[in-house]
Amino acid sequence: MKYFIYKVKDESGRTLSGVQQAENKNDVKRKVSKGKYYFISAVSISKEKLFSKSVTFETLIMFTHRLTTLIEAGIPILQAMTILWRQTEEETIQVVISYMRSELEEGNRISSALSKFPKIFPVVYTALIKVGEASGALPQVLRKLS
Incomplete structure (x- = not known):
């Protein structure tokens, strides 16, 4: 495919x-x-071109802040991603959020989806999200990242 x-x-x-x-x-x-x-x-x-996309640091911070707000409000992660996808203006991050939504719908973890975009989500960022998922402390980890 x-x-x-x-x-x-x-x-x-x-x-x-x-x-x-x-x-x-x-x-x-x-x-x-x-x-x-x-x-x-x-x-x-191409898969290579898709996964080599990048955004500004400000865009990453804004994405993280908005995701944090939604998760802290008790909105499930998949629904939060749908909200972010609809509200985001910047096309590259919209495409990335769309990919993450697909991965979540298939039962994959958000950290797995983030790891596909190393030019957007640094290794440390993805590792911290993975720890947050495993420990049940995702909202706290997101707050620290934002």
């Missing part, structure tokens, strides 16, 4: 970007058009 970066519009007309593994563009369209999204486009991307 290939990776595709896709664009959809939500019910409010806002454009969102994400990543989807699929055989072809039609498969992407079928998968992402379910529910409340209108499919716009999909472009194939």
Whole structure:
């Protein structure tokens, strides 16, 4: 299967970007058009290019702060990622959040998804998240990282 970066519009007309593994563009369209999204486009991307994406340090801090706030409010991680995906303006982090949502839906840990993007999430960041997951102290770890 290939990776595709896709664009959809939500019910409010806002454009969102994400990543989807699929055989072809039609498969992407079928998968992402379910529910409340209108499919716009999909472009194939290599695994290497996808996982080599980067963002600014400020974007990482903002992502961490927002995730921390949602988790501390008692929102489950998958729902928090969906909220972040919809609220984030920056396309690269939107795509990364989309990937993380997919990984969480498949039962994988957030630390596993983060580790795929070493240019965004430093090794120490990912290791601390992994410790937080294992110890049940994810909110506290996120607070320290933000």
